[in-house]
Amino acid sequence: MSKIIDNPFPTKYPGIMVVITAKKKGNKWYLTGKLKNTSGKTLTGYQPCTRTAKTADDLIICKEIVFTLESKLQSKKQSTADKDADNTVPVSPAGEKIQMAFEKVKAMDPKKIHGAWSRSTAVTARKYFERNILKVLIRCAEESYTQETSIRIQGRIRDIFRASKSGDSEAEDRTVFRHLQEAEKIYRCMDSQSEEPLPIFDFDFDTPNRNRKEQFKSFSQEDRLKIVDILKEMIANKPMVVKRMVAMFDAGLRTGEACAVQFENIREEVTPTGIRYGLYCVEGQEDPANKGKVTKLLKTANAYRTVLFSSWGYGMICRCNQLAPETPSDTLPVTSAALCKEFRGIMEGIGITPQNIQLCWQENGGPKIELTASSVLLDAQISDYILRRDRASRWKTSAA
Incomplete structure (x- = not known):
């Protein structure tokens, strides 16, 4: 099902408007805006702008599309002006x-x-x-x-x-x-x-x-223990999800990195006192441009690193591997979107909502999470930020 939203949106540039088409897939609407002239001809050289919405006539999303396309127009005009200035x-x-x-x-x-x-x-x-x-x-x-x-x-x-x-x-x-x-x-x-x-x-x-003040970086010890208990309960039904959650919570991996972990490559080490732990060399992540696939290109040069799984974390990984062994593949069994959604459920299970976190961040000088953002983006911001930084906070405290 698709339809063109009535009344094309004008831009600040005379003779140029934005025509938005709404198409429904499942329970979501995909709104796509294109730049056109007054005769209805699409302007070349500009990519369409697509956003998801709950309804076909979401005015806020429509305005966001118009703003984005206007910015592209402005950037191109500025680039042309800069080139002309450089030449003259x-x-x-x-x-x-x-x-x-x-x-x-x-x-x-x-x-x-x-x-x-x-x-x-x-x-x-x-x-x-x-x-x-x-x-x-x-x-x-x-x-x-x-x-x-x-x-x-x-x-x-x-x-x-x-x-x-x-x-x-x-x-x-x-x-x-x-x-x-x-x-x-x-x-x-x-x-x-x-x-x-x-x-x-x-x-x-x-x-x-x-x-800027320090942002929200850690759970209380009580909440950490609740998360540990929830992960233990999830092992029987969702072992593939649990071990990737452990990779973030225990080893500090980013969401995309956790999805691409080759768990059979975690090297077991033993302390002189007989305590087992794991070491893993991070060498891949979910491809941002091709979701569900693996890429060897990481965010920065420092992202290629060796991380440590604690005795608890390594033990959890081993239990999950027994229930759900994996073979290397370019296709991910768990995507970052699915992992973030699961984490959101855990957060709500211990009484921490996205709104709670947003309020805490803003009170401490942190960046604002847009309420109009898609649920996937909101989940990603929460899981990628909180899990990794809680781990960093724990280690900093224990080192002190």
Whole structure:
């Protein structure tokens, strides 16, 4: 069943509108918006925007689709304007210095850009800087340290963020703050490599992120024991789910990583006192672009790591393996969406709802979870965040 929602939505660009088609699959509606001109012809070069909704005429979701497509329009127009500016405005001597300094940094070992960065962080930050910030600095080299230049740099980062994500102002501010911090470190490195001092730029950003409080990171000991009991009860009926939950709760794996664990590769170790535990080398996760399949490409270089299963965790894995042995496969028996849904049930079983967690996060300066987000996204945010960070909190406490 599908239908076109009445009255195309206008955009802030004259002559361009958004036409949204609603199609029902199961008990969900899939709303897809396309950019069209007044004659009804679809604009080329723009991917449709699809969102899920409970009803075909969900106005909030429709507005979100319109906002997303407008952002894509704005980003493309800005990109075209930037290219035109690059082709028409000559580079100043100060701009040439900036360009030459960056070429030296580009030729460096990425890890030497900033001592605290891993290679993957440095490479990612440098690519973002080159694509999105460097040209702004070169064009503004003569203006240098002015408020207008700072606003222009921040505006460029915001435009890129808005073109790919919905209007989450808190997430947008965090993104701007992070990229400005990275840009400042790269620019300092450029200045150290330059034969002459480079122009001074303001990468500062007044944001509450500077003084963020610790977010919700751990369960009470009472709740932990409840989770352990629930997992034990689940073994008989859902051993494949339980061992992946244990991989998150006990070894600190991300949701996608837990789904892709090759449990037969967990290496058993024994302490001098006879206590068994397990070691596992993380080398795969659920493919974000192809759900239900395994990819060897992890989130960062540091994600390729060896994790430890405690005596309890390793024992739980062994019990599950006896009930449900697995063979290596590119297709996952348990997906991250299914795992997150199971975890949500456990949370509600011990009296912790998503709303409780959201309230706790916000009271402690944490990021807001959008209530309009799909249940799968909400589940993923909760499980991936809470289980892993509870484990980190336990280990930090025990180490202290």
